[in-house]
């Protein structure tokens with residue numbers, strides 16, 4: 001694929017991840033993620049509580065509950081229940097991944113990460129780069 005075409009696809013998938021983030025019922029932050037392999041979306045996720053839990057992310061003090069799953073973790077673990085896998089895939093995330101999600105991305109065999117919003121902590125991105133994963137930042141336009 002030409003770099004021009006790749007960039008266009010990257011922008012479109014990230015745009016879709018931003019739309020998907022709107023499914024999140026979290027108040028503080030809404031994050032979306034898509035896993036794409038061979039030009040197909042094979043998984044998706046947004047931040048939220050595990051299946052079967054109440055659809056509320058924050059406690060009475062507005063603090064995010066410790067069991068809220070990040071969008072990337074939801075997208076990757078969804079694949080664990082499917083017949084597909086993320087080996088060699090690209091993950092599109094609306095925001096920079098944290099270090100916990102970076103570990104999952106590495107172990108899931110994902111080879112490329114495209115994200116759209118920088119975060120003050122960069123340890124997740126640094127870990128991905130250390131693992132030889134291609135990391136692409138595409139800011140809001």
Ligand SMILES: [Zn+2]
Nearest residue numbers: 070097098101
């Ligand atoms: Zn995370």
